[in-house]
Structure formats: C-alpha cells, structure tokens
Amino acid sequence: xxxxNIILVGFGNVGRSFxxxxxxxxxxxxxxYRLDLRVQAIFELGxxxxxxxxxxTNEILKKYSSPSSLPESPDWKADMALTDIFHSVKPGVLVLxxxxxxxxxxxxxxxxxxxxxxxxxxxAADKAPLVLDFRNLKEKATQNRLTLKxxxxxxxxxxxxxxxxxxxxxSEIKSIEGILNGTTNYILTRMREGIDYEQALRxxxxxxxxxxxxxxxxxxxxTASKILIIVNSVLDTNFSLKDVKVEGITRIPSCLLDQGKExxxxxxxxxxxxxxxxxxxxxxxxxxxxxxxxxxxxxxxxKGITYLTDTMGSLTVKGGKxxxxxxxAALLKDIINIYWA
Amino acid sequence: xxxxNIILVGFGNVGRSFxxxxxxxxxxxxxxYRLDLRVQAIFELGxxxxxxxxxxTNEILKKYSSPSSLPESPDWKADMALTDIFHSVKPGVLVLxxxxxxxxxxxxxxxxxxxxxxxxxxxAADKAPLVLDFRNLKEKATQNRLTLKxxxxxxxxxxxxxxxxxxxxxSEIKSIEGILNGTTNYILTRMREGIDYEQALRxxxxxxxxxxxxxxxxxxxxTASKILIIVNSVLDTNFSLKDVKVEGITRIPSCLLDQGKExxxxxxxxxxxxxxxxxxxxxxxxxxxxxxxxxxxxxxxxKGITYLTDTMGSLTVKGGKxxxxxxxAALLKDIINIYWA
Numbered sequence: 001x002x003x004x005n006i007i008l009v010g011f012g013n014v015g016r017s018f019x020x021x022x023x024x025x026x027x028x029x030x031x032x033y034r035l036d037l038r039v040q041a042i043f044e045l046g047x048x049x050x051x052x053x054x055x056x057t058n059e060i061l062k063k064y065s066s067p068s069s070l071p072e073s074p075d076w077k078a079d080m081a082l083t084d085i086f087h088s089v090k091p092g093v094l095v096l097x098x099x100x101x102x103x104x105x106x107x108x109x110x111x112x113x114x115x116x117x118x119x120x121x122x123x124a125a126d127k128a129p130l131v132l133d134f135r136n137l138k139e140k141a142t143q144n145r146l147t148l149k150x151x152x153x154x155x156x157x158x159x160x161x162x163x164x165x166x167x168x169x170x171s172e173i174k175s176i177e178g179i180l181n182g183t184t185n186y187i188l189t190r191m192r193e194g195i196d197y198e199q200a201l202r203x204x205x206x207x208x209x210x211x212x213x214x215x216x217x218x219x220x221x222x223t224a225s226k227i228l229i230i231v232n233s234v235l236d237t238n239f240s241l242k243d244v245k246v247e248g249i250t251r252i253p254s255c256l257l258d259q260g261k262e263x264x265x266x267x268x269x270x271x272x273x274x275x276x277x278x279x280x281x282x283x284x285x286x287x288x289x290x291x292x293x294x295x296x297x298x299x300x301x302x303k304g305i306t307y308l309t310d311t312m313g314s315l316t317v318k319g320g321k322x323x324x325x326x327x328x329a330a331l332l333k334d335i336i337n338i339y340w341a
Numbered sequence: 342x343x344x345x346n347i348i349l350v351g352f353g354n355v356g357r358s359f360x361x362x363x364x365x366x367x368x369x370x371x372x373x374y375r376l377d378l379r380v381q382a383i384f385e386l387g388x389x390x391x392x393x394x395x396x397x398t399n400e401i402l403k404k405y406s407s408p409s410s411l412p413e414s415p416d417w418k419a420d421m422a423l424t425d426i427f428h429s430v431k432p433g434v435l436v437l438x439x440x441x442x443x444x445x446x447x448x449x450x451x452x453x454x455x456x457x458x459x460x461x462x463x464x465a466a467d468k469a470p471l472v473l474d475f476r477n478l479k480e481k482a483t484q485n486r487l488t489l490k491x492x493x494x495x496x497x498x499x500x501x502x503x504x505x506x507x508x509x510x511x512s513e514i515k516s517i518e519g520i521l522n523g524t525t526n527y528i529l530t531r532m533r534e535g536i537d538y539e540q541a542l543r544x545x546x547x548x549x550x551x552x553x554x555x556x557x558x559x560x561x562x563x564t565a566s567k568i569l570i571i572v573n574s575v576l577d578t579n580f581s582l583k584d585v586k587v588e589g590i591t592r593i594p595s596c597l598l599d600q601g602k603e604x605x606x607x608x609x610x611x612x613x614x615x616x617x618x619x620x621x622x623x624x625x626x627x628x629x630x631x632x633x634x635x636x637x638x639x640x641x642x643x644k645g646i647t648y649l650t651d652t653m654g655s656l657t658v659k660g661g662k663x664x665x666x667x668x669x670a671a672l673l674k675d676i677i678n679i680y681w682a
Contacts, residue, residue: 021652025511033510157653159508166507167500169374169681170366170673294660297638306660311362311670312498313662319635319647321654329652332511340510 005092015097017328091119100128125152149334157320164234171309178305219248227271346433356438358669432460441469466493490675498661505575512650516615519646560589568612
C-alpha cells in the first residue's frame with residue numbers, strides 16, 4: 001500500500017466534485033491500486049483547511065458547500081500559504097482546480113511552479129496555466145523527475161491526451177480534429193433542429209450547460225485552449241494562443257446554417273491540428289461534415305476526437321462525462337496513472 | 342538511451358510486419374522514446390535466425406518472405422531452442438507472433454512461460470495462450486516483476502485494453518460491448534446492402550479479409566476470444582471460453598436480416614460483457630442496434646468498443662488499422678509502454 005498525500009487547490013465545482021470522488025473511491029483505490037489517498041489540505045484564496053491529520057473529507061463535504069464557507073471550519077488557517085503546506089507534508093500530488101486567467105495564467109501558474117519546485121507531482125484541471133506556459137512547466141517537471149498531468153484540462157473524461165501518448169505510442173500523428181466543447185456543440189445541435197442561436201443559448205444556460213458568461217465557449221477560445229494543450233503535450237511543440245486561427249459560432253452565415261440542416265450533414269465547431277506545406281496548422285473553425293465523417297453523430301453536449309496516424313490508421317473516441325464529475329474522474333485517473341501505471 | 346533486445350517468435354504475416362515496422366521506426370523510437378530497438382533473434386519452428394550481432398532486419402526482409410525460407414540464411418541455427426537464445430542475450434522483450442491452437446494454446450503458451458521464467462517481458466499477438474491461461478501468465482509476470490502485454494491480441498490497433506486500464510483508471514466498468522471482428526462485420530455490412538451470406542463471404546475471401554477457413558471468425562469464436570482476454574485483463578477475472586455464450590453469423594433468421602435492413606437500424610455481431618443479477622455475463626450475439634447506439638455506423642472491416650462506467654459515463658472508440666500492420670503497430674506500442682510510460 002502506497003500512502004498518497006494530496007493537496008487540493010480550489011474548492012469550486014470541480015474541486016468539490018474531486019473531494020467527493022476521493023471519498024467515494026477511497027476503498028476502491030486501496031483495493032484495486034494499492035493507493036491510500038489522503039487529502040491533507042484544501043487551499044483557497046485567503047488560507048487553507050489544514051490539520052495535523054488527513055482531512056475528514058466526509059465532514060467537509062457535509063458542512064461546506066463553497067470556498068467562502070471554508071473559514072467557518074475550526075481547521076481553517078487564515079493566510080496560510082501554499083509553501084507552508086509543502087513544508088508540513090511529505091510530497092504527493094497537487095490537484096489544481098482553480099480557474100485562472102488567460103491573461104497571465106494566475107493564480108494557477110504560480111501554484112504549479114511552486115509544487116514542481118518542492119517535489120510535488122501535479123494533476124491540473126485549470127487550463128490557463130497550461131495554455132500559457134506548458135513547455136516550461138513540462139520541462140520543470142522532467143528536470144525534477146516529477147509528472148505533470150492535465151487530462152482534466154483537455155476535455156476531461158474524453159481521453160484526448162491518453163490516446164495520443166499511450167494508445168498511439170510509436171505512431172506518428174498526422175492530424176487531429178475534435179469536437180471539444182459541449183456548450184457550442186449543444187447550441188449547434190439545437191440550431192440544426194430549428195431554433196435560433198439566441199434561443200439555443202438561453203436553453204443551454206437554463207440547463208446549466210452554458211456559463212453565465214458564455215463568450216469563452218461560443219467564441220471558440222475554450223476549444224482553442226484545449227487544442228493548444230493537446231498539440232503542445234502530444235507533438236512536443238511550443239505554440240501559443242496567437243498561433244491558433246479561431247472562429248466562433250456567434251455569426252454563422254445563414255447559407256452555412258441551411259446546408260448544415262440538410263440530411264446527412266451537420267455543422268460542427270472543430271478544433272483542428274493538421275499539416276499544410278510541412279507546417280503544423282492550428283485552427284478552430286465551423287465545418288460542414290457529412291455522415292461518413294467519424295465525428296458525425298457526436299451531438300448535444302457530447303465530445304469526440306479523431307486521430308489520423310501513419311501506422312494505426314484513423315482512431316476516433318467519443319463520449320466521456322462532460323461535467324465537474326467527469327473532470328474529477330479525469331483528475332483521479334491522472335493521479336492513479338502517475339503512481340500505478 | 343536504453344538498449345532493448347527483442348526476440349521475435351513467428352515469421353508469418355504479423356511477425357514480418359512487426360520486423361518491417363521495427364526497421365521503419367528505429368530512428369523514431371531512438372529520438373522520441375530514447376529506445377534503441379535491437380532484434381536479436383527470430384525464432385521459428387525448427388530453429389532460429391541468430392548471430393552474435395543484432396540481426397540486420399533490412400536484409401532479412403529483402404531476402405526472406407516466409408518461415409520456410411529462413412533456413413537459407415547463413416545465420417540460421419537449426420534446432421536452436423528458445424532457451425538457448427535466452428542464455429545468450431540480455432533480457433528484453435519477447436514478441437510473440439505465433440498462431441497457436443485454441444485446444445492447448447501451444448506452441449505460444451510454452452514460449453510465454455519460458456520467457457517470463459527467464460526475465461523477459463512479453464508482448465503477444467497470439468490469442469490462444471491468453472484465452473487459455475491468462476490468469477496464470479499474468480501472475481507469473483507479476484511475481485517476476487515483468488510485464489505481459491497483449492494489445493495486439495485484443496483487436497490490435499483498436500486500444501481495447503489501454504482504454505480500460507489506463508484511460509478509465511479509477512472508474513468501475515459496468516459493461517463493455519464491441520464490434521471486434523472485421524470479417525463478420527464486413528459480411529454483415531454487405532448483407533445489409535443486399536447480397537446474401539455466401540456471396541458476402543466469397544467477396545471477403547477474395548479481398549483477403551476472410552481467412553481461407555473462416556469458421557473461427559464467422560462462428561463467433563474470434564470475438565469470444567477477444568472478449569475473454571479483455572474481461573480477464575480488465576476486470577481481473579478468470580473466465581474461460583466455456584463461460585462465453587457464443588453465436589455466429591452463419592444462420593441468421595430471415596426476419597432478423599430484414600429488420601437489420603430497415604432505415605436507422607443495423608444487425609451487428611457484438612461481444613458483450615455485462616452484469617445480470619450481480620453476475621458477470623459474457624456473450625457474443627447478433628443484435629439489432631439503431632442509430633442512437635454508439636456503435637451504429639461502425640461498418641465494413643471497422644471495429645469499435647463502448648465502455649459504460651460509473652464516473653466517466655459512456656466512452657466509445659472506433660477505427661484502428663485492422664490488418665497485420667495494425668497488429669505490428671499494437672505490438673510496438675506495447676513495447677514502448679513497457680519501457681517508457
């Protein structure tokens with residue numbers, strides 16, 4: 001049995017889902033993977049939940065339902081810094097569930113750097129630090145013989161990174177294209193069924209699919225972020241967001257919309273990585289696909305990704321839970337694969 | 342750079358494809374994975390190709406195109422036993438490309454046992470030994486701190502095992518169903534298009550899709566073998582072929598055939614692992630699926646598999662090259678993942 005210390009950073013939806021999953025899967029991880037998961041601290045803005053013993057996740061989940069309620073706990077240490085926690089706990093894995101800014105990647109970027117400098121592996125669900133500084137973070141991890149995993153930031157339960165790095169090992173990936181954002185795919189699916197953009201967006205909001213501010217999704221930036229994390233992880237490149245040609249779904253020409261309603265065709269927002277004149281191209285664009293396309297039928301909030309390779313042909317994966325629970329499951333998977341695989 | 346000694350057992354279609362792939366990917370594996378692949382011996386019935394230096398794969402591929410031509414080589418050692426090779430080479434990985442009997446698993450079963458006893462990891466494309474004795478082989482590998490991988494025996498380039506063991510780590514798999522045999526799926530697809538079984542089979546034969554003796558495929562045993570390898574690998578069970586309820590495609594009731602031709606429906610031979618009354622059930626059966634089924638549209642020689650899990654929802658993978666090259670690529674992938682992941 002291996003004891004595995006966990007510091008959870010961020011107690012939002014994904015963070016709480018992760019804590020709940022740890023609770024539910026504790027026995028399973030002991031029996032199946034010989035891993036004893038111990039959440040030693042929950043770090044949030046303003047301090048940390050931390051005690052001399054592993055946290056009682058069950059009690060925390062019952063009593064506290066948001067970051068702002070954590071200071072009510074007797075174990076809350078106001079102003080405790082992340083580095084203070086590193087000093088007090090034997091290294092394990094830092095689980096990053098913050099939602100950092102795409103401007104500077106903070107606060108998540110600093111947390112990942114600190115963790116890797118102090119001997120902690122990292123499993124991250126927060127995209128921005130990876131979008132902005134993946135190459136350097138990966139190098140820091142490698143230099144320190146640590147692992148940085150980020151499945152949860154690259155379409156969560158859809159194993160976009162595992163497939164490329166593990167299942168396609170030894171193959172050269174010629175191109176990748178994916179439907180990587182549930183909100184836009186839901187809106188496009190509903191528009192194909194006949195309702196207009198505004199209606200579809202309202203519906204997505206009322207169902208909790210779209211964020212209150214959906215601009216990051218509908219303008220294509222979420223897909224662009226995922227494509228960027230995938231290409232830099234998988235093809236060992238160092239692209240940045242400005243290298244991605246990005247189109248959203250807010251201004252679809254009506255002729256395109258009409259074509260997308262034809263039988264056997266569909267309009268999809270695809271994130272694409274491909275070669276043109278020997279150069280890698282990255283783009284997020286609206287594409288009419290027909291029923292022979294491997295991603296045809298990936299509708300609603302479902303996601304999917306297709307890899308074209310030299311030796312394994314074309315491989316498509318679709319499905320995978322697309323919510324905070326799915327992200328939590330992706331984090332747990334990464335943790336298990338750091339220690340067990 | 343890690344030097345990796347390889348003994349190739351079996352110089353049939355898959356064995357030769359693997360050797361060719363090693364040749365093609367030598368530089369790629371050095372640069373990308375820091376692995377220096379060295380094929381030290383090719384073992385076949387009656388002897389082995391073996392020299393004091395790693396074999397010159399390029400020359401071998403040019404000069405010899407079947408097992409029976411190998412004895413023409415000056416490096417051929419008649420009657421050399423596999424154990425003699427183990428004595429002479431520092432352990433690496435044994436690549437098993439034999440086609441053993443489903444009656445007793447031989448000759449492959451003995452080769453795997455010998456390899457694991459002598460400190461060699463194993464990557465196997467040969468199903469029979471795994472169908473008959475997976476549990477014991479896996480235990481032997483674990484006891485000796487070795488790895489037994491068998492992606493190539495479980496639908497080759499379709500990553501049926503990787504997905505379950507790696508991409509779904511931490512999830513409980515509730516059920517699995519797959520279209521796992523290209524020959525039967527091709528025949529069913531053609532029958533749906535209007536031709537009869539005999540015609541479709543003839544066509545599959547003439548295209549090199551069906552074996553000269555197609556009974557193993559069309560009676561469902563190939564799918565049953567794969568389902569068995571998958572369940573015993575993934576759910577750590579110890580089932581045998583007699584536990585699989587097996588149906589083939591040779592006697593399809595005409596009413597079922599007619600229903601399978603309706604719009605939005607298709608008749609598929611599915612390998613299934615599911616729970617009923619708390620017990621795991623294994624079966625290979627003809628199923629009418631409709632267009633909402635995740636494997637709908639997996640036609641011709643294509644394969645696909647769907648996992649239903651507790652925390653990641655439903656995940657479907659389809660595609661992956663379905664020929665000796667695909668099997669060779671799956672072997673290389675397993676080798677890389679033994680040493681690199």
